[in-house]
Amino acid sequence: MSIKPITDYQQAAKTLRQSDLRQGLYDEGAVLMDGVLVNLHGEKHRARRGLENKVFRRGFFQHYEKEVFPDTLRVTIDGFVSDGGGDLVEFGFRSLMNLTCDFAGIDRPEGTQDETDRLLLLMRTFALGTTLAHSKDDREKVRQQVRDALSAFDKEFLQPSMARRFLLISKCEAEEVVEDELPRDVLTVLLRNEDQIELDDQELVREMAFFVVAGAQTSIHSLVHVMHEIFSWSTDHAGERQKLRSDPMLLQRCVHESARLHPSSPVARRRAECPLTLATDEAVETGELVTIDLLGANRDEKIFGPDAARFNPYRQTDKGSSPYGLSFGLGMHACIGRTLAAGVTPKPDSNPLDHQYGTITLIASALLEHGARPDPAKPPKMDEKTERPNWGYYPVILDTPQS
């Protein structure tokens, strides 16, 4: 008998925290996902996560959001504004790819349009690998595309990024450069490997490709979903649009509320490591798959109220749940980049001036500042390549600067 998907919020949360359940969503996508962090279990997962967590030393997210990201964002949005808008999905890929490459440790030495386009093409191919379980295409064909993309990524981007870091690390060991001059990224901590974890060359290629895509793809889809929710909501709620431009805390609430309604993957899946009993009281045998319906659990009316399926940034959530529901996971695989993407959940005494909003709120804010609105001549379309409910094309208009 197969196990029913878990839709109750509290039971879903407990299941995500159950340590005898291992990752089970990426078996189809092993070509990219074999041996990457989100697919590891037990001691191997603990060791890799512990090492990679060294990137997020105290103050990392604050530093990134306040010092590094504004410039990265300005460069990308300026082009979008001067074109008077365009496809939000494409814009999201460009702005967030640079962010995750910085964070992962993939250099873009030429800084040219061709280089960005090349990396974007590779990243879009990796994205097909992570979502193979939901692909509508011939899966073997997609696997071959991912293999080719991995070897091109290794040769064109990873090897040069590694060479630059190896040189800096050896200079640091020889005390020719100080620790602070080393890049603050995942690749550097993996190459230094202070904890001496096991990681072979091919695993490293997949780990870096996974990181770039894990950070970018999820954030892009969340950005497009929240803009769509804001456009619809502010059409029905006169006056709110103006408020969103002046109240970044409210805008961040919109990001969290939209993330709750649109988790980047509608389900999480786990496989039992041993016979066990679920929070639903169902017994599971070794090897059996358990599906956690994130989309359903995030709309559980017992937790989020009778209008749980509706977008309402003023929703009050109680202490046992978070405003974004289970969309950033829980337990051992809880998202490592959550604070980067979604910021810190505001408290009544949070100071708007030094609050961490997260990159999605910052991008949404910049788009609203430029008057972003849907293009009435070009209706948006869902992504037809996947069963995941994501936007594939979302044209918007922006106000061009007065000449």
Ligand code: HEM
């Ligand atoms: C809106 C943006 C994002 C969403 C919705 C999101 C969602 C998630 C979810 C649901 C998981 C858990 C998967 C599972 O339990 O099977 C996860 C894990 C992860 N996320 Fe995110 N994520 C986002 C942004 C980011 C960013 C910006 C980064 C990095 C730059 C990132 C890196 C990771 C990594 C490395 C893991 C695996 C952690 C582990 O297995 O220990 N994510 N994310």
